[in-house]
Amino acid sequence: MGTRVNQIGLQRNDYKGRPSTLCQGCGHNSISNQIIAVCYELSIEPHRIIKLSGIGCSSKSPAYFLGRSHGFNALHGRMPALATGAIMANRDLTGIGVSGDGDTGSIGLGQFKHMVRRNVPMIYIVENNGVYGLTKGQFSATADIGQELKYAGLNELPPIDICLEALAADVSFVARSFAGDAKQVRELLKAALSHKGTAVLDIISPCVTFNNHETSTKSYPYGKLHEEALQDITFIPEYDPIIVDVHEPGQVQAVRMHDGSHLVLRKLDPVKHDPTDKLAAFRLIEEARIENQFITGLIYVDEHRPNLHETTHLIQAPLVHLTEADLRPSAEALDRVLGEICCQ
Amino acid sequence: MSDVQTSPLDSLMADQEPVVNDFQIMIATVNGSGSQTANSTLLRAIFRMGVPVSGKNIFPSNIQGLPTWFTIRLSKDGYIARREDYHILVAMNLQTVEEDITNLAVGGIVLYPEEWKIKHKRDDVVYYPVPVKALVDESGTPSSFVSYVSNMVYVGVLATLLNIELEQIEYALNFHFSNKPKPVNMNMALVRLSYDWAQDNLPKNDPFTVERMEGKTDGMLLLDGNSAGALGTAFGGVQVVAWYPITPSTSMIDALRTYLSDMRTNPDTGEASYAIIQAEDEIGAIGMLVGAGWAGARAMTATSGPGMSLMTEFAGLAYYAEVPIVIWNVQRVGPSTGLPTRSSQGDVLAAYFLGHGDTKHVVLLPSSLEDAFEFGWKSFDLAERLQTPVFVLSDLDLGMNLWMGKLFEYPDQPMDRGKVMTAEDIQRAGEFARYKDVDGDGIPYRTLPGTDHPDAAYFARGTGHDEKAIYSERPDDWVANIERMNRKFDTARALVPPPVVDEVAGTEIGLIAYGTTDACIVESRDLLREQGIETSYLRLRALPLSDATRDFIRRCDRVYVVENNTDGQMAKIIYMEYPDLAPKVKSIAYLDGMPLAPRWLTRAVQEREQER
Structure with missing residues (x-):
């Protein structure tokens, strides 16, 4: 028996990166593994992906997946701008951004919201653990109010909710998940890859070294105990037929993605949520926060909002594929402009 | 209408030799009063008579109400530097009139609205009171347009006093208003009326005159440096522009948008072969450039001192990750917010060393419209050849003032995209190492994202790295890489425009x-x-x-x-x-x-x- 390959003849190993230098058991490693699994499963050509990150533990992780894809480890909180430039330069590329709660919720909150507002076509993953790991355990802006940490003491400030911030910036796809829920992370990643605008995935990813107490909502024990999934999610690529279980039609919602694929959501009782209803999305997050619930799943999606390629009226060909003949106007064009300036 | 007031020096002046094409006009107005149209019209009309001119707008950081001065220097010898003295004062700002008159050269002339009472009159200058309001009323200009066209009164009066050809004023107005008849006619009507009034009522009592010249301005154009740089940028094949508004650089992006929309947009589909993104701040702007430059696009921004300060961290990343980008800094006066509407060369050291650690940059220094155009396209060639940020240090004086310049020459060399390896190149070479000095000039080879080869990818980073772009904290890797970058900087010495x-x-x-x-x-x-x-x-x-x-x-x-x-x-x-x-x-x-x-x-x- 030969080694298993996907539809484009690549092995799973072809999607791996360098060995992780993060802590054993770090939620980030699990997320990296799901990215590898999904790209292999969907037979994505690695050279069509770019990996982008800021600074922090999360931002190191793109080195640990998709070693055959170009990547850029940018500045703290400034990955959205860099991603925007790259994706405008080459619209054939699929951007996977990996950020953390310090990177997105503090230093980079402004860039994050402006990226969402522009609807830059890319996946933006926040590996959210509520703590600064590389600097040894300070609270981040997503840390729970009232939480206590050995290094940082008591946190008396309310957390910033990444999903709420995204919604307020008119996000076109936002979901929350838990690094310990590998299947859900995979299905959401697949859906995000089919989305034509910014897809924000806020993935609670426990820090096993500095913030894994069960008092923290960003810990494994808390996540395992309290996760309330909004839906059972099944992603159906465009080349597979849609088979929806029709026994409970009121409980099933199929969201058609921009590229023709479908996201099938089976509602779980007692949580009923329509992910195309923005006000309901706001309410859901706020209610969950008040009740200390840990809601995961697709919170909001809008497949119609134009992305930045559309709002800038960019040509279909990637800008970087244009040649000198396309880019440099002719000598006659210069003469004409100079004629208009001089008129004499 | 009014009597012309005379001074004891009148008879002396009348005997003076005429002063032809060698004096300076100072127009003092209130910001927001629409004087730019009048001033650039005068400047262009005189230029059209073959007389070398230069104009400088000394304006406040304000939208409306603060004083503004505009100087028009005529120099038969072709000098275009700032002249400190002025001979003809158009005093249209009551706030500054006393000081403006104090600084007028001996024997100079003052045009001012006749209803003003000027307290301390000098007896060594000539006063020409002008019935501005009466002329505007007489012109029948609709009230909503009065504030826009009133300044045409001094244009008309100066045309009479100095012998500026009315045809050239009409030409300049057509240029300014892109041949739209309505504003041209409305302005021109007031120019003619004021011209005629001066012909009939203002006995000339000074030696200053404009005479048509031949051979001094042939084949030259009149333009601001920001537009020249923008035009050069367009001919450099720019692909991604990201920016944040800041005086005095904003008009460079405005001009660039006009040129690109004209030359790089498909007229049938409206699709653009470029992207211009107004970022949320200068950090975002340069971040977009670094992403675009890394992906293989020609990316530029225009900013000024405070914006460049914000760009510092990304400039260091682009330097160390070796990403080509182009940053225009149209310098104003610092430190800090400084004098936002005044010119300086104060950012030389900041640009040269922008970034922490051992960072240094290639900096281009345009001194003319021709330089601005040339550096517009050449900056991309240098950035891509050297895989590094290139700063172009213009300034407010070049960028926002009107200068005479020679017609721009089309780029004399094809676009230099630098050392980029394709999938085929990697196959042939059998190896790709992003930061390896293959040629001994310190400039490594790069691949672009999207290159379909298993060995093409690398992980760009601001952290320490070895030849293959892999994270490294090893002392020998660090030293070898920095030494190679210094070799590259020495290579740059021979590639940048020579003095x-x-x-x-x-x-x-x-x-x-x-x-x-x-x-x-x-x-x-x-x-x-x-x-x-x-x-x-x-x-x-x-x-x-x-x-x-x-x-x-x-x-x-x-x-x-x-x-x-x-x-x-x-x-x-x-x-x-x-x-x-x-x-x-x-x-x-x-x-x-x-x-x-x-x-x-x-x-x-x-x-x-x-x-x-």
Whole structure:
């Protein structure tokens, strides 16, 4: 028996990166593994992906997946701008951004919201653990109010909710998940890859070294105990037929993605949520926060909002594929402009 | 209408020789009163008569209400530097009129609204009260347009007093309003009315006159440096522009948008072969450039000092990750917010060393419209060849004022996209290592995202890395990489535009300058020659410095480095680079918000020479 390959003849190993230098058991490693699994499963050509990150533990992780894809480890909180430039330069590329709660919720909150507002076509993953790991355990802006940490003491400030911030910036796809829920992370990643605008995935990813107490909502024990999934999610690529279980039609919602694929959501009782209803999305997050619930799943999606390629009226060909003949106007064009300036 | 008031000097003036095409007009107005149209119309009309002109707009950081001055210098000899004295004052700002009159040259003239009571009248200048309001009323201009066209009164009166051809004024108005008949006619009606009033009511009592000239402005254009740089950028094949509004750079992006929309948009589909993104701040703007440059696009921004400060961290990343980007800094006066609407050369050191750690950058120094156009396209070639940020240090004086310039020449070389490996190249070479010095010039090869080869990808980073771009904290990796980058910087010395040298045999004195101070140096050298002081002149066009500059200093006995900042920033770079030559090099640096003036510089050099 030969080694298993996907539809484009690549092995799973072809999607791996360098060995992780993060802590054993770090939620980030699990997320990296799901990215590898999904790209292999969907037979994505690695050279069509770019990996982008800021600074922090999360931002190191793109080195640990998709070693055959170009990547850029940018500045703290400034990955959205860099991603925007790259994706405008080459619209054939699929951007996977990996950020953390310090990177997105503090230093980079402004860039994050402006990226969402522009609807830059890319996946933006926040590996959210509520703590600064590389600097040894300070609270981040997503840390729970009232939480206590050995290094940082008591946190008396309310957390910033990444999903709420995204919604307020008119996000076109936002979901929350838990690094310990590998299947859900995979299905959401697949859906995000089919989305034509910014897809924000806020993935609670426990820090096993500095913030894994069960008092923290960003810990494994808390996540395992309290996760309330909004839906059972099944992603159906465009080349597979849609088979929806029709026994409970009121409980099933199929969201058609921009590229023709479908996201099938089976509602779980007692949580009923329509992910195309923005006000309901706001309410859901706020209610969950008040009740200390840990809601995961697709919170909001809008497949119609134009992305930045559309709002800038960019040509279909990637800008970087244009040649000198396309880019440099002719000598006659210069003469004409100079004629208009001089008129004499 | 009013009587013309005369001064005791009138008879003396009447006997004076005419002053032809060699004086300066100062127009004092209130910001937001629409004087730009009138001022640029006068400037262009005089230029159209073949007379060398230069215009400077001295404006406040304000939308409406603060004083604004506009100078139009006529120079039959072709000098375009700032002149400190002025001879014709158009006083349209009651707030500043007393001071404006105080500073008027002896024998000068004042045009002012007749209803103003001027307290301290000088007896050595000529006063021409003008019935501005009455003329505007008589013109029948609809009330909603009065504030826009009132300034045409002084255009018409000056046309009479100075003999400016009405046809050229009409031409200039057509140029300004893109041949739209309605505004042209409305403005022109008031010009004619005021012209006629002056013909009938204003006996000329001064020697100043404009006469048509031949051969001085042939084949030249009149443009602002921001537009010239934008046009050069368009001919550099720019692909991604990201920016944040800041005076005095904003008009460069405005011009670029106009040119690109004209030349790079598909007229049928409306699709653009470029992207212009107004970022949320300058950090976002340069971040987008770094992403675009890394992905293989020609990316540029335009900013000014405070914006460049914000760009610092990304500039360091682009330097160290070796990403080509182009940053125009149209300099204004700092530190801090400083004087936002005044010109300086104060960001030389900041640009050269922008970033923490051992960072240094390629810097281009345009001094004219031609330079601005050339550097517009050449900056991309250099950035991509050297895989590094290229800064273009223009300034407010060049960027926002109208200058005469020669017609731009189409790029004389094809676009240089630098060392980029395709999938086929990797196959042939059998290897790709992002930061390896294959050719010995310090410039490595890069691949672009999207390259379909298993070995093409690399992970760009601002962290320490080895030849293959893999994270490394090893001392030998760090040192080898930095040494290679320094080799690359030395390669840049020979690639950047070389200095322009005018060496005079037998003189011991050298002048070194760059950017817009060139206009001042050119005139000052003539003034110094009249005083018996001959100078050689080296005009820097780029950093890092090259051997030509070192050799020039060696050949001179003493060198004055002239610049429009306080600390003598270029002189300091020369001291650093050539410490053995430092004793020969003296700094002449001054900054008060105004471009350097030739008479000031002449005195400064004379004083230095006398002190020896």
